[in-house]
Amino acid sequence: MSAKPTPLSGFPELLPEQRAVEQQVIDTLRRSFELHGFAGIETRAVEPMDQLLRKGETSKEVYVLRRLQEADAGTDSGMGLHFDLTVPFARYVLENAGKLEFPFRRFQIQKAWRGERPQEGRYREFTQADIDVVMKDELPFHFDVEVARVMAEALSGLPLPPLRLRVNNRKLIEGFYRGIGAADPQAVITIIDKLDKLPEEEVAALLGREAGLGDEQVQQCLALARITTSDTSFVEQVRALRVEHELLDTGLAELAAVIDGCASVRSERFEVEASLSLARGLDYYTGTVFEIYMVGFEFLKSVGGGGRYDALASDGRNTYPGVGISFGISRSLVPLMSRGLLSSDRKVPSAVLVALTDEESRPASDAVATALRARGIPCEVAASPQKFGKQIRYAERRGIPFVWFPGHADGADGADGADGADGADGADGAGHQVKDIRSGEQVAADPAAWTPPAEDLRPQVTMKEQPQ
Amino acid sequence: MSAKPTPLSGFPELLPEQRAVEQQVIDTLRRSFELHGFAGIETRAVEPMDQLLRKGETSKEVYVLRRLQEADAGTDSGMGLHFDLTVPFARYVLENAGKLEFPFRRFQIQKAWRGERPQEGRYREFTQADIDVVMKDELPFHFDVEVARVMAEALSGLPLPPLRLRVNNRKLIEGFYRGIGAADPQAVITIIDKLDKLPEEEVAALLGREAGLGDEQVQQCLALARITTSDTSFVEQVRALRVEHELLDTGLAELAAVIDGCASVRSERFEVEASLSLARGLDYYTGTVFEIYMVGFEFLKSVGGGGRYDALASDGRNTYPGVGISFGISRSLVPLMSRGLLSSDRKVPSAVLVALTDEESRPASDAVATALRARGIPCEVAASPQKFGKQIRYAERRGIPFVWFPGHADGADGADGADGADGADGADGAGHQVKDIRSGEQVAADPAAWTPPAEDLRPQVTMKEQPQ
Numbered sequence: 001m002s003a004k005p006t007p008l009s010g011f012p013e014l015l016p017e018q019r020a021v022e023q024q025v026i027d028t029l030r031r032s033f034e035l036h037g038f039a040g041i042e043t044r045a046v047e048p049m050d051q052l053l054r055k056g057e058t059s060k061e062v063y064v065l066r067r068l069q070e071a072d073a074g075t076d077s078g079m080g081l082h083f084d085l086t087v088p089f090a091r092y093v094l095e096n097a098g099k100l101e102f103p104f105r106r107f108q109i110q111k112a113w114r115g116e117r118p119q120e121g122r123y124r125e126f127t128q129a130d131i132d133v134v135m136k137d138e139l140p141f142h143f144d145v146e147v148a149r150v151m152a153e154a155l156s157g158l159p160l161p162p163l164r165l166r167v168n169n170r171k172l173i174e175g176f177y178r179g180i181g182a183a184d185p186q187a188v189i190t191i192i193d194k195l196d197k198l199p200e201e202e203v204a205a206l207l208g209r210e211a212g213l214g215d216e217q218v219q220q221c222l223a224l225a226r227i228t229t230s231d232t233s234f235v236e237q238v239r240a241l242r243v244e245h246e247l248l249d250t251g252l253a254e255l256a257a258v259i260d261g262c263a264s265v266r267s268e269r270f271e272v273e274a275s276l277s278l279a280r281g282l283d284y285y286t287g288t289v290f291e292i293y294m295v296g297f298e299f300l301k302s303v304g305g306g307g308r309y310d311a312l313a314s315d316g317r318n319t320y321p322g323v324g325i326s327f328g329i330s331r332s333l334v335p336l337m338s339r340g341l342l343s344s345d346r347k348v349p350s351a352v353l354v355a356l357t358d359e360e361s362r363p364a365s366d367a368v369a370t371a372l373r374a375r376g377i378p379c380e381v382a383a384s385p386q387k388f389g390k391q392i393r394y395a396e397r398r399g400i401p402f403v404w405f406p407g408h409a410d411g412a413d414g415a416d417g418a419d420g421a422d423g424a425d426g427a428d429g430a431g432h433q434v435k436d437i438r439s440g441e442q443v444a445a446d447p448a449a450w451t452p453p454a455e456d457l458r459p460q461v462t463m464k465e466q467p468q
Numbered sequence: 469m470s471a472k473p474t475p476l477s478g479f480p481e482l483l484p485e486q487r488a489v490e491q492q493v494i495d496t497l498r499r500s501f502e503l504h505g506f507a508g509i510e511t512r513a514v515e516p517m518d519q520l521l522r523k524g525e526t527s528k529e530v531y532v533l534r535r536l537q538e539a540d541a542g543t544d545s546g547m548g549l550h551f552d553l554t555v556p557f558a559r560y561v562l563e564n565a566g567k568l569e570f571p572f573r574r575f576q577i578q579k580a581w582r583g584e585r586p587q588e589g590r591y592r593e594f595t596q597a598d599i600d601v602v603m604k605d606e607l608p609f610h611f612d613v614e615v616a617r618v619m620a621e622a623l624s625g626l627p628l629p630p631l632r633l634r635v636n637n638r639k640l641i642e643g644f645y646r647g648i649g650a651a652d653p654q655a656v657i658t659i660i661d662k663l664d665k666l667p668e669e670e671v672a673a674l675l676g677r678e679a680g681l682g683d684e685q686v687q688q689c690l691a692l693a694r695i696t697t698s699d700t701s702f703v704e705q706v707r708a709l710r711v712e713h714e715l716l717d718t719g720l721a722e723l724a725a726v727i728d729g730c731a732s733v734r735s736e737r738f739e740v741e742a743s744l745s746l747a748r749g750l751d752y753y754t755g756t757v758f759e760i761y762m763v764g765f766e767f768l769k770s771v772g773g774g775g776r777y778d779a780l781a782s783d784g785r786n787t788y789p790g791v792g793i794s795f796g797i798s799r800s801l802v803p804l805m806s807r808g809l810l811s812s813d814r815k816v817p818s819a820v821l822v823a824l825t826d827e828e829s830r831p832a833s834d835a836v837a838t839a840l841r842a843r844g845i846p847c848e849v850a851a852s853p854q855k856f857g858k859q860i861r862y863a864e865r866r867g868i869p870f871v872w873f874p875g876h877a878d879g880a881d882g883a884d885g886a887d888g889a890d891g892a893d894g895a896d897g898a899g900h901q902v903k904d905i906r907s908g909e910q911v912a913a914d915p916a917a918w919t920p921p922a923e924d925l926r927p928q929v930t931m932k933e934q935p936q
Contacts, residue, residue, distance in 0.1 A: 004783045005563040011514060013560065015567055016507035016574065023508055035841045037818040037848030039484035040491055044593050045513070045579065046479060062536040067583035068548070069529065080536065092481065095473040099483055101815055101866050103851045106484065111513065115535035125512050140852065142830065315472045347569055350505040362610065373503045380505030383571045384608065398569050 010118030011125045012334045020344040020459040029129045032154035033107040041106050043088035046079040061114040081113040085130040090313035093320050103135045121300035121331050132324030139321040144288040145261030151325045152265035159463040162295040166275035172251025179245030180217045187211040193279040225277035232256040234274040286310040290325050303332040346399035346459035352379035353395040354404045368406050371447035401456050407431040478586030479593045480802045488812040488927040497597045500622035501575040509574050511556035514547040529582040549581040553598040558781035561788050571603045589768035589799050600792030607789040612756040613729030619793045620733035627931040630763040634743035640719025647713030648685045655679040661747040693745035700724040702742040754778040758793050771800040814867035814927035819920050820847035821863040822872045836874050839915035869924050875899040
């Protein structure tokens with residue numbers, strides 16, 4: 001190594017105090033998923049290229065692997081890094097179907113890789129948290145409601161800005177486009193999807209030019225896309241457009257069921273809306289589709305999404321329909337942290353720094369640390385026997401709230417030469433003292449009994465609200 | 469997807485009941501590391517090739533990346549997947565030195581990738597748990613003892629066979645080889661390292677032929693390599709070989725300090741030995757070296773290792789010496805699980821299956837589940853209203869120990885038509901009952917108060933001892 005390394009664009013890394021935030025978010029999501037009976041799995045990072053390549057833009061963003069020892073530099077291993085967790089999950093289900101119990105509810109919190117152009121919120125290496133449910137042949141509709149509710153509950157425990165869950169249904173929009181007589185509903189879906197990037201007039205022009213729609217049909221498509229409601233009133237609004245199709249009826253009923261089912265998880269910090277411009281592009285979704293946004297951070301685009309995919313996990317003989325939803329941990333946390341809106345108060349897990357009088361008394365300090373750890377109190381012993389003032393600053397710089405001054409085995413007083421505030425001795429008969437360096441308060445303490453307040457055991461995550 | 473996918477050699481994946489084991493192991497290691505004040509970090513999966521390529525065999529096992537959209541198939545991105553966690557850690561330290569506190573104690577539990585020939589215990593994608601300490605310019609020796617003790621304590625909580633920690637010291641062996649007059653100590657180290665693969669006679673021949681040693685020197689090297697002790701008696705055994713060198717003296721003192729320091733963590737299930745044939749090949753170690761073995765599974769070779777590296781993290785101006793030790797989670801768990809020696813009793817996290825009388829009463833079953841989850845009890849509601857006997861088998865197949873039969877809001881009796889064993893009603897005034905399907909015992913229960921025994925809250929990991 002001959003020069004100081006520089007960061008790699010698109011591959012965010014976190015400092016310890018930031019990783020503490022991410023770890024807490026992951027722990028909270030995992031606990032919530034497990035409380036709902038979702039089993040954790042991991043899939044390998046690589047998949048065969050034929051599994052990864054699908055029609056559409058994603059195919060160009062795959063990282064291809066080869067082993068350095070392959071003599072021919074042009075020879076790929078035929079493998080690439082997975083770019084999401086749903087394609088690997090579908091493959092895992094097909095591969096292991098005989099050993100899984102169905103319905104199979106699983107969560108995966110793992111990294112994925114995409115070779116896209118890095119920008120804020122769009123990384124080349126990123127962590128996602130996915131929940132999915134699959135069954136053999138048929139998957140009852142109540143699971144569409146379940147995954148939305150489970151993810152909503154899981155996210156409600158996180159230190160994030162308010163969130164918005166947008167929901168739509170592919171049967172609804174496809175049924176509508178068929179009902180108006182569109183020859184190529186997929187083309188319409190792709191063009192309508194551009195409403196988040198282009199003005200209505202341009203989308204209208206594309207609908208005419210590339211999807212072959214007449215003026216009235218174009219107006220009907222745009223009218224549908226404008227419908228957004230927090231309840232099931234979207235049904236009447238769609239009916240008012242006077243389009244008839246059986247698939248549309250099914251889609252309306254399904255979407256109404258999801259919106260109703262999510263009523264109990266709505267709050268000030270978690271909106272749920274039927275949003276009929278939501279299409280999720282050309283992906284494999286066949287029914288309910290979801291997208292998650294951070295309110296006030298819509299410029300990041302979606303920080304999560306998902307939907308129902310009836311035919312993704314299929315090997316020609318067996319089909320496992322599924323529904324799932326994914327939350328982008330990197331996509332949501334990294335922009336918040338880089339803007340100073342989310343942080344933790346500690347660079348190390350330690351709640352206590354056990355001071356060191358001199359190297360010879362390291363065993364005594366170690367003994368105090370061992371006693372604290374036996375009661376679940378994270379701590380560390382000072383690295384070197386500096387003056388106590390410096391050891392306090394060592395703790396301060398790390399965000400460690402307590403410094404422990406070990407007593408003396410011979411009954412002598414603690415570090416500052418005085419008995420503790422209550423004159424009590426420590427477990428070994430000598431004056432152990434612990435100082436809360438935030439307040440300066442110092443008291444006598446027994447290594448076998450003292451505990452910090454519960455909130456001081458772990459790093460605390462703080463989030464600042466965006467100015468409105 | 470046109471055919472049932474098959475597993476990918478060298479990329480092990482776990483079923484949910486196996487992942488439950490791995491997750492508990494990771495949780496246990498992490499908790500132990502955090503109790504000792506080690507901060508968790510992750511580094512990106514990719515590193516520039518110039519950081520990854522080092523002298524020695526490892527360079528050929530790197531997975532190189534390129535983006536599929538690169539027009540020229542021969543153009544690599546200049547990036548590869550990291551093959552361990554120490555090289556990325558050293559780069560992370562150099563890159564972030566201004567924002568880290570030193571000594572920097574960190575743990576990483578992450579995957580790494582190597583393109584080696586897959587065999588049992590040697591995978592192409594594998595998870596490691598590393599702890600390291602680095603400081604600027606100088607790293608006091610007590611950290612060599614600390615990392616060994618922290619890893620030993622962390623491993624002692626795991627459902628593994630007995631473990632053996634072998635320790636040696638590069639200064640000791642290099643000092644010895646210089647003391648006997650070897651012209652190229654590195655060459656001697658490399659050849660002695662082959663003692664785990666070749667018979668002594670062949671190693672002796674190589675020492676003569678490739679390291680230019682005379683017969684007496686060869687005998688002295690082999691005599692050193694035979695020394696293995698569980699305490700510091702190796703010092704006298706080395707002295708008896710009558711070799712003098714200052715570096716040897718330093719190495720003997722350091723190794724004795726580590727062996728003494730580890731005395732408190734030794735147990736029936738965790739041996740620590742000074743093992744003077746241990747060399748750790750051509751890696752970057754400059755002092756203490758470690759290897760971890762599973763007793764009875766030595767054919768897997770080491771399942772962990774590490775040591776001190778004084779010059780790894782250096783950018784020419786600043787040097788951050790470090791010491792660390794790594795434990796191979798995949799390397800140890802996957803062979804145990806594939807041999808049926810390690811498993812868990814549950815395919816899902818649920819402790820309770822809430823039965824479903826009919827689809828209309830799903831809200832009532834959901835309400836019971838919500839009440840249980842509010843008290844930290846993982847549970848799931850049955851997927852469909854099958855006959856109760858089938859719902860019990862559904863729970864059995866998953867290892868869920870309890871089935872809950874919701875009462876009726878109108879005060880009618882529970883699912884089997886009878887009051888609970890004690891005639892009590894549930895929280896909503898009706899006969900909720902919970903059955904332990906292992907014993908068949910069924911009692912009345914209140915969703916707002918009932919809890920299972922603590923050991924039933926989570927999957928239990930069981931390990932079978934190898935027949936001796």
